[in-house]
Amino acid sequence: MEYVRVAGTGDIAPGQIVPVEAGGQKLLLAQVGDAYYAAQRKCPHLGFNLCRGSLDGGAVVCPLHKAKFDLATGKIERDPKLLFIKMNAKSDLKTYPVKVEGSDLLVGV
Numbered sequence: 001m002e003y004v005r006v007a008g009t010g011d012i013a014p015g016q017i018v019p020v021e022a023g024g025q026k027l028l029l030a031q032v033g034d035a036y037y038a039a040q041r042k043c044p045h046l047g048f049n050l051c052r053g054s055l056d057g058g059a060v061v062c063p064l065h066k067a068k069f070d071l072a073t074g075k076i077e078r079d080p081k082l083l084f085i086k087m088n089a090k091s092d093l094k095t096y097p098v099k100v101e102g103s104d105l106l107v108g109v
């Protein structure tokens, strides 16, 4: 696994989700309190951009059908839903380790 610098600690604030790229992959970088998380940017359900989603504790919520994924493990916490129709998120979210080196944020890909 190779760690790639994706941002500086000043590029993101607690409660934010920002788009980054590492190893040719489009990822999201999120800050929850003092912790940083990286994950695939596309929602596993229908591919919506999760950078446009919101944080709920240590989870990201997709704005399209409200699927919720734990950012530490990638596990589905809530399946997508459209009005009263429950759907299947298809798979967990792929997550990546984040390292802080000085003021640099590195993601392992």
Ligand code: FES
Residues within 6 Å of the ligand: 043, 044, 045, 046, 047, 048, 062, 063, 064, 065, 066, 067, 080, 081
């Ligand atoms: S595309 Fe994300 S929940 Fe449907």
